[in-house]
Amino acid sequence: MNNLLSYYLLVGAFLFSIGIAMVIVKRNVIMVLMGIELMMNAVNINLVAFGRNDPNIQGQMFALFVIVVAVCEAVIALALVLKVFEHFKTINLDKINELKG
Amino acid sequence: MLNIILIAFCILTVGSALWVLWTKNVLHAAFALLLTFLGVAALYVMAGADFLGITQILVYVGGILVLLIFGIMLTNQAGNKEGGKNMILTENLNRFWGILIAGGFFGLLFYTFTQAGFQEVEQQHFGEISNHSSTIQITGIQLMTDYVLPFEIVGVLLMIALVGASFLASKNE
Numbered sequence: 001m002n003n004l005l006s007y008y009l010l011v012g013a014f015l016f017s018i019g020i021a022m023v024i025v026k027r028n029v030i031m032v033l034m035g036i037e038l039m040m041n042a043v044n045i046n047l048v049a050f051g052r053n054d055p056n057i058q059g060q061m062f063a064l065f066v067i068v069v070a071v072c073e074a075v076i077a078l079a080l081v082l083k084v085f086e087h088f089k090t091i092n093l094d095k096i097n098e099l100k101g
Numbered sequence: 102m103l104n105i106i107l108i109a110f111c112i113l114t115v116g117s118a119l120w121v122l123w124t125k126n127v128l129h130a131a132f133a134l135l136l137t138f139l140g141v142a143a144l145y146v147m148a149g150a151d152f153l154g155i156t157q158i159l160v161y162v163g164g165i166l167v168l169l170i171f172g173i174m175l176t177n178q179a180g181n182k183e184g185g186k187n188m189i190l191t192e193n194l195n196r197f198w199g200i201l202i203a204g205g206f207f208g209l210l211f212y213t214f215t216q217a218g219f220q221e222v223e224q225q226h227f228g229e230i231s232n233h234s235s236t237i238q239i240t241g242i243q244l245m246t247d248y249v250l251p252f253e254i255v256g257v258l259l260m261i262a263l264v265g266a267s268f269l270a271s272k273n274e
Contacts, residue, residue, distance in 0.1 A: 004107065005220050008144065011111050013210035015137075018118045021203035028191035030127055030172050034134055037165060038118060041141050044153075050219075052148045057239055060150045061248050064240075067160055068255045072262035074165045078172045079269040085176040092192060 008049030015042035029081050029091040033074065040070045107147055114140030127173050127189045131166060138162050152240050 015038050022035030044063040051059020085091050088098075117136035124130050138161040145154035177189055244252050 004104075006214065007107055007111055008148065009214050009219070010211075011114055011144065013207055013214070014115050015118055015141075016210070017203040017207040018122050020206055021199045022122055024195055024199035024202060025122075025193050026191050027194050028127060030169060030176070031130060031191050033172075034121060034130060034169065037134070037161070038121070038137065041138070041161075044157075045141060045144060048145055048148045048150050048153060052150075055239075056247075057150075057236055057243065060153050060236065060240070061243055063150075063153055064156065065251055065255055067156060068259060071160060071164060072258055074168055075262050075266045076269070078168055079266040081172055082175060082270050091176050094192075094194065 005049055005052075008045055012042040012045040012049070015039070015045070027093050029084070029093060032093070033077055033081075037070065037074065040066060103147070107144075110140050110143040110147065114144065125190050125193070127191055128170070130191075131170050131173065134169075135162060135166055138166065149236065151235055152237050 019035040019037075019039035019042065022038065023032050026032055026035065044066055047059040047063045047066070051057060051062075081091060084096060088096050090096070114137055117133045117140065120133040121130045121137065124133065138157060142154040142157040142161075145151075145157060173189060
């Protein structure tokens with residue numbers, strides 16, 4: 001039972017790294033959003049793992065609020081993506097370069 | 102026995118996350134993300150956070166993933182219809198730098214975890230798992246006492262986000 005914490009930390013670090021790689025590599029806006037969701041999940045795993053034996057469950061409460069903020073972010077981002085698609089007719093990040101000098 | 106189940110769920114989570122990173126088909130990535138969220142929910146339950154696990158399934162699988170699939174469907178760039186298939190593919194760029202930065206960050210985190218000795222800290226502060234009861238009651242009590250201000254603020258934030266999203270996505274000028 002003693003080294004259960006290390007599994008959680010490793011999975012969290014792995015999910016966070018995969019999220020970073022997706023944000024850098026993928027050129028589709030929806031895939032970048034998926035990467036951001038993966039990073040938020042990694043942070044939540046760490047919060048829950050460290051608050052595992054806390055009788056006041058502070059870590060779980062914080063993870064709950066992180067989930068709500070993640071929902072807000074996803075909703076706003078998808079509304080923006082719909083508007084961007086309506087305007088540019090593409091959601092490839094390299095082709096949305098009207099402000100590029 | 103518990104260790105084996107935990108390792109199985111870890112492998113499920115990590116493997117499906119790697120599939121999300123590897124695949125080029127956006128819909129396949131969405132369905133692999135479903136497996137990742139389910140694995141994370143199982144990890145929550147095994148850490149004693151049953152309410153959070155159910156919240157994860159309800160919110161992520163039932164809400165965010167459906168929203169992402171709606172986004173994929175509504176922004177379908179007519180697909181590429183070669184060979185009778187209509188696949189929505191994503192383009193990969195900067196593959197070398199992405200793998201390098203992600204691998205470097207993972208190495209940094211791994212080095213920190215091996216050097217910091219978090220397990221001793223955790224044992225000193227909290228000891229072994231003492232209660233195996235449900236966390237629903239203590240969650241409700243905490244939400245209505247210590248965390249009532251963040252609870253209300255997060256409710257207002259959610260309402261603002263929903264109103265703003267429906268305003269942004271509306272067609273009329």
